[in-house]
Amino acid sequence: MAYILIAEDEEVINELIAKNLTAVGHKIYQTFTGTETLKAINENRFDLALLDVMMPGMNGFDVKRRIENDTPVIFVTAKQSLTDQLTGLSLGADDYITKPFDMLVLLARIENILRRTMKNTTIYRINNCVIDTESRNVKVNGEDVHLTTQEFNLLEALVINRNLALSREKLIELAWGFDFMGDNRTVDVHIQKIRKKCNLEKEIATVYKYGYRLEYKK
Amino acid sequence: MKLNYRQKLYFYILVIFLIFFNGGIFSVAAIQNSKNIKAQQENLLIQNNIVLQQIISDVEVVYSSRPQSIPLIIKQHGARQKANGILIQVETDSQEYIYSSFDSQISFVGSDPTKINYKIDTVNGEKTFLAFSKLPQPFDNYNVITGFSMQAVFDDWRDTIRVVVALSVIFSSIISVVLYISLNQLTKPLMAISRAASKFGEGNYSVRIREMSKDELGDTARNFNLMAERITNQMDNLESMANDKQRLIDDISHEMRTPLTAIRGYVHYLQTAKLTEEEYYNTLNIIDRQADRMQKLSEGVLSFTRLRNENAxxxxxxxxxxxxxxxxxxxxxxxxxxxxxxxxxxxxxxxxxxxxxxxxxxxxxxxxxxxxxxxxxxxxxxxxxxxxxxxxxxxxxxxxxxxxxxxxxxxxxxxxxxxxxxxxxxxxxxxxxxxxxxxxxxxxxxxxxxxxxxxxxxxxxxxxxx
Missing domain, CATH: 3.30.565.10 (Histidine kinase-like ATPase, C-terminal domain)
Known part of the structure; x- marks a missing residue:
């Protein structure tokens, strides 16, 4: 879907981000040092770069300063101080996320930026169902399908985190917000409706004792 | 009023000094004056004797032939002596007033008739030396009181006092100024030490004393600097030790965070992603390696801290x-x-x-x-x-x-x-x-x-x- 650079000197973390981004369908490029990262960004055309601040060779801030094109940047770092966040944002970064981070949060932020910068990513085509997250519009075989707000939110969460399972709790959080007091079963009822309405019976798989996953291969 | 050390020192020294200085010159002047008076008195006693002898010899001449002319002779003497500035009063034991060149009658009776009695008294507003003597026998019923003016001596004394007071005022003011300046100069290092110490006490640990004399105060200043240096060093040491410890803790938490993030992330990945069996076992291996890394880290930190607390x-x-x-x-x-x-x-x-x-x-x-x-x-x-x-x-x-x-x-x-x-x-x-x-x-x-x-x-x- 998008071509994303992962700059992170910790190999395991780099690999972890890579695995998750690959799972949701992004193409990735991994770098481990500052100099390597700068070279990669200036020589390629990435849709987004995830920059670690503490990298050997050159730190993430310096890399950002020297980028010659307008690649969107998210700083990923263990540094939590406010000044560092401000430095990051004042350098023109699109977002800032601190370690340890929740992978789903990172995915959501990536999606956010991609939605802003790449118009085409707002439209997902799964089976014969077309979902436009920008206009919040769903079509099956070219015909509009009416979804309630909650149903659409659920579907959107599944689409953004496609190929990753989402727990029922997580789905409630994403679709209803933290303060929703409803039963986990509510999720099941809504999922049943989405499956029927959008013709995604097979694609939205039930993960045993956990939640749901939208399975989708390009 | 609150005086600082320098002011107290100045005040005490000045008071003590002025008391002794002024007391000293006044007593020197007083001693000199009393010596003058004594010498004058002796001189006057001799003059008194001369006057008496002249009277006696004249009286002796007329005594046998014309005793009634004694008062006349005395009067003549009185008039002559008055011209010399010597006043005379003669009376008899029976208080019979014979002659006086004094403006008013003097009543002065010597306590000891065998000697010449004298005193200094004010007569007509002038300090006067009065001597009381009895003429020898057979004229011993005649009492002679002579008066010599001593006003000059007392005027001298007054002049001396005036000069002494003026000098004392001048010297005292000069001394107080000089003392103030020299004390200021002398206590400068002390003030510097005091200022430095109070700054140091307020937490300005970089303060050092620059004014140094080659005496005890200079030694104190040097010792103060030495002490400040030691304290600063000690504090730097403690601070760097605390920093080291803090850095170790920061480093440990940072070192722990990466494997922890990795473990949590991979576990989550296992939970959520649909994996092949190979991918599944690979992920488990990664988790295992990260757990191993944490264990090594904890062992390392443990032996590190244990070492720091152990005796060799x-x-x-x-x-x-x-x-x-x-x-x-x-x-x-x-x-x-x-x-x-x-x-x-x-x-x-x-x-x-x-x-x-x-x-x-x-x-x-x-x-x-x-x-x-x-x-x-x-x-x-x-x-x-x-x-x-x-x-x-x-x-x-x-x-x-x-x-x-x-x-x-x-x-x-x-x-x-x-x-x-x-x-x-x-x-x-x-x-x-x-x-x-x-x-x-x-x-x-x-x-x-x-x-x-x-x-x-x-x-x-x-x-x-x-």
Whole structure:
């Protein structure tokens, strides 16, 4: 879907981000040092770069300063101080996320930026169902399908985190917000409706004792 | 009123000095004056005698022939003496008033008739020396009172007093000014010390005293500076120790965070992603390695802190050759795996004193580092040698590895410092090896010296002082 650079000197973390981004369908490029990262960004055309601040060779801030094109940047770092966040944002970064981070949060932020910068990513085509997250519009075989707000939110969460399972709790959080007091079963009822309405019976798989996953291969 | 030390000192010295100074000149003047008066008195007594003798001789002449003309003679004498400035009054024992050149009658009766009695009194507003004498027999019913003016002496005295007071005022003011200035000058270092001490007390630890005289105050100032220097050093030490500790804690939490993030992230990945069996086991392996890394980290930190709190055992004798051979044996598998030639050369008589396990850990760590440095180089050789020189035993661990940069050498003893993060982590280090070595070496006063060049290898010398 998008071509994303992962700059992170910790190999395991780099690999972890890579695995998750690959799972949701992004193409990735991994770098481990500052100099390597700068070279990669200036020589390629990435849709987004995830920059670690503490990298050997050159730190993430310096890399950002020297980028010659307008690649969107998210700083990923263990540094939590406010000044560092401000430095990051004042350098023109699109977002800032601190370690340890929740992978789903990172995915959501990536999606956010991609939605802003790449118009085409707002439209997902799964089976014969077309979902436009920008206009919040769903079509099956070219015909509009009416979804309630909650149903659409659920579907959107599944689409953004496609190929990753989402727990029922997580789905409630994403679709209803933290303060929703409803039963986990509510999720099941809504999922049943989405499956029927959008013709995604097979694609939205039930993960045993956990939640749901939208399975989708390009 | 609150006076500071300098003001008190000034005030006391000035008061005491002025009392003694003025008292001194006044008493000198007074003594001089009383001497003058006494001399004058003696002089006047002699004059009095002369006057009396003249009267007596004239009286004697007329006494037998014309006693009635005695008063006349006395009057003549009185008139003549008055011209000389000497006043005379003559009366008889029966208070019969014969003659007086005084403006008013003087009543002065001597207590002792056998002597000449005298006193100083004010007559007509003038200080006058009065002498009372009886004429000798047979004229002893005549009492003669003579009066000599002493006003000049007293005027002199008054003048003297005036001069003395004027001088005293002038000198006192000069003295008070001079004293003020010199005290100011003298107490300047004291004030500087006081100011510095109060600034120091307020927390300005960089304050030092610059004014220094070559006396006790200067010594005090120097001692103050010395004390300030010591305190600052001590505080710097404490601060750097606290910083070291804080850094260690920060570093530990940072070091823990990465494997933790990894473990959590991969577990989550296992939960959510649809994986093939191979991917599944690969992910489990990653989690296992990260857990292992955390365990090594916790062990390292534990031995690090334990070392810091332990007392050194300095009595146990350890045979160096045995120790080095044991270490070589322990690392031989690793050396063989990476095709590294590991050799030990040590005379059998060399001995060191201390805890064998700690020495094993120290030298073992260094050998391990040397083996790691040789892992990817063309020439792979690690040699451990020992020799003794004077009272020193030296163990050298030499490798033909990748070497270290200047920056690495400077930071090598810092916990969690890594020359190349990804490489050393891949080899499973927690980043505490060299720091642990330094800790053990410090415990036994062992000198660790690293000499290294990038690309040509490293030599570590352990110098044991016995």
């Amino acid at each position: 055992d300095r009595t146990t004798v350890v045979n160096l050759a045995d120790l080095l051979n044991d270490i070589a044996k322990a690392y031989s598998i690793k050396a063989q795996r990476d095709n590294i030639y590991l050799s030990v050369k040590c005379p059998s008589y060399l001995e060191i004193k201390g805890d064998r396990l700690l020495f094993e850990s120290l030298i073992g760590n260094l050998v391990d580092n040397a083996l790691n440095a040789c892992a990817d180089t063309a020439i792979k050789r690690v040699s451990v040698t020992a020799h003794s020189r004077a009272d020193k035993t030296v163990v050298q661990i030499e490798d033909t590895g990748i070497g270290m940069s200047k920056e690495t050498l400077e930071n090598i003893h810092k916990p969690f410092f890594r020359a190349d993060k990804s490489r050393s982590r891949r080899r499973g280090g927690a980043g505490l090896g060299a720091a642990l070595c330094k800790e053990i070496a410090d415990m036994y006063n062992i000198d660790i010296k690293y000499t290294s060049r990038l690309g040509s290898g490293t030599t570590v010398s352990l110098i044991f002082t016995t």
